Amino acid sequence: MKVSVKSERCKQCMLCFANCPKEAISYSEEFNSLGYRWAQIDDNKCIACGICYTMCPDGVFEILGKEE
Template sequence: MKVLVKPERCKECGLCDAFCPKKAISHADHTNLAGYHPVVIDDEKCIGCGICYTTCPDGVFHVLGK
């Protein structure tokens, strides 16, 4: 599975970082329009488990099927 990110929705809450079992989530060097550093997914580490999707209160993540 692949995880897509909607960077404009990210508020840097840190929940996805804390719960990602593969530590595949980091934050960009740039900011979004709201002034936050949006999340970035490392596709090599990501296993598509969907925990980021489940924990995110702001709807940043979209998990695509195979």
């Protein structure tokens, strides 16, 4: 895992989705307690660039680093 997602913070604003250069973000089929589908990261596509972290107004993402 390169990026950790705090699903309860996600409000599905889609800023991360719209700005991910590798199209590594999708949304879950389930809903969090606020009624939103939360962001999910495809670890095979993710390059841990941090754009999702930077764009998110709700602190959903934590960058753990690149896996080797």
